[in-house]
Amino acid sequence: MADKSHISETDIIARYFAPLAAETPGAFSLRDDAGLIQPPDGMDVVLTTDVILSGVHFLESGAPQDVAYKALAVNVSDLCAKGADPAVYLLSLALPDNPEERWLEGIREGLAEAQTDFGCTLLGGDTVRTPGPATLSITAAGYVPKGQMVHRFGAGEGDMVYVTGTIGDAALGLLLSQGANAAKGSLSADQVAFLRERYRRPQPRIAAIEIVRAHANAAMDVSDGLAGDFFKLCAASGVGGSIDAAKVPTSEAAASWITVQPERFHNAITGGDDYEILLTVSRNASADIETACAQAGIDVSPIGRILSADSGVEILDENGNPLELSQKSFSHF
């Protein structure tokens, strides 16, 4: 073997990633070329994949712990919105030449935290060197009882539209991290910290999985902005729909800022990175879902309704007039 002063691929796997797979049946301590899953009887497997790139999905100055946490969070968030319980994930890691061990240790820490928070473990992966930015590509697998996966395209005319949690915190937090100033005095230091934290550590709605499965006709996670994601949900379902801007739930921090600078509402509903769940339910299920969410300690807000296909898709202001949005959501291209 050539003498190499830097860490080998085998060492990277053994030192940083095998510990993350220690509890995974079917990961074989990452000593095989593939992982095995044995879905429990009566369960289907939901698979989703999302890529996270340095400088694109996170600030290049971002701590590796946060990068890794977010990479798993965004994948698990997709599973939650499909009603699937997270089980395992595969990680493809493209690393700069001679990666710093401190950086790798940060990635390991972030994944370890995320695994614990989300209830899934590492199944396998691949590690390569890239001349480009560090890239984490994760595929997550979850289980759902046969036939119970919830789709983006299941919305029907007359459905109520709900969203969990609050919208816009992450987008506003990112603005702050990028140097935007909230209007003087409109945000306390705690509120600034809260908004930044919502960008830094997205929290997929694990507690909502069963509720989504039980009640939602259609669901998706809000990752690219509420406005654009609502548009996508309606388009996929072949329906129209409207959201009342006044009903879109905002945190105290976001509301403080928006009160002083109303144009920030636009950032809030188009900025993305919320990782809340947007869902529709039949009108007669609205009481049930509100009760179920209350019992699970999840805030959920009715924000609009699904209309016929020819009604179009709109966000309405308090006078019932459609908002003009220069761009409905984040797009990579």
Added chain:
Amino acid sequence: MADKSHISETDIIARYFAPLAAETPGAFSLRDDAGLIQPPDGMDVVLTTDVILSGVHFLESGAPQDVAYKALAVNVSDLCAKGADPAVYLLSLALPDNPEERWLEGIREGLAEAQTDFGCTLLGGDTVRTPGPATLSITAAGYVPKGQMVHRFGAGEGDMVYVTGTIGDAALGLLLSQGANAAKGSLSADQVAFLRERYRRPQPRIAAIEIVRAHANAAMDVSDGLAGDFFKLCAASGVGGSIDAAKVPTSEAAASWITVQPERFHNAITGGDDYEILLTVSRNASADIETACAQAGIDVSPIGRILSADSGVEILDENGNPLELSQKSFSHF
């Protein structure tokens, strides 16, 4: 929506990738946030992931058709070596800003060809923009009857070591593509083309899947070089082993070159990209596997044996002396 002169993410998916998912049950025409697989009764799911980067795993001048074909091939190759039948795959694509549509069309074509050759279809994916090199990250899923996955770590003392096909063609083909000259007159134009093609279009051993499952105690695909991969197989299995260099199967083209430049044998067994299957079988199963391979039209060669752990791992020359290898296999770090 902002007016954009270039292609949108939605258009990329609809135009280039949805056709690849048209036949996939559970892909929902790529209109959902995740894909669904319903493993047939009695089947386990094998998951593997591999990344392919422009300029690292393929020449930057490489045709997109070849890049895409190889990206799927290397994943399917892992499934073959585990005894799993390829079913579906997810594709994460990191693209340069404003990708050329001709390039995307080439990616689509290469994947379409590979799908047909390997018998699997697209289940889902993600598309992002990168300031770095184009990156294809694929996760492939295959099915294997419960409990029959074949592992890298199953080799036992006394096993015979086999490898399918011929070794070193791709490594020598890459050398040629990089401008190396074969010794004058040692290779015909057809032989040069053959070696390059083996690098350009790896052929995972689909026809060997059932045979691996039925007979192999341990198996892995040869992707990083026979020498290093044999070392990994022995290490994972906790055994020693030896390969007889003289028994390593080479193509006519590779043999012609090696005859004139014997040092090219070193490239052949350490270069990688063979995508053949390295496997071990119990001594009493050797006739069976040779018969099964002959019936399936697969060349398979006995190249060595598995020894006790304290015997070490070696490649022996014709006098029984261990070869000195400066580097046993390709490593990214």
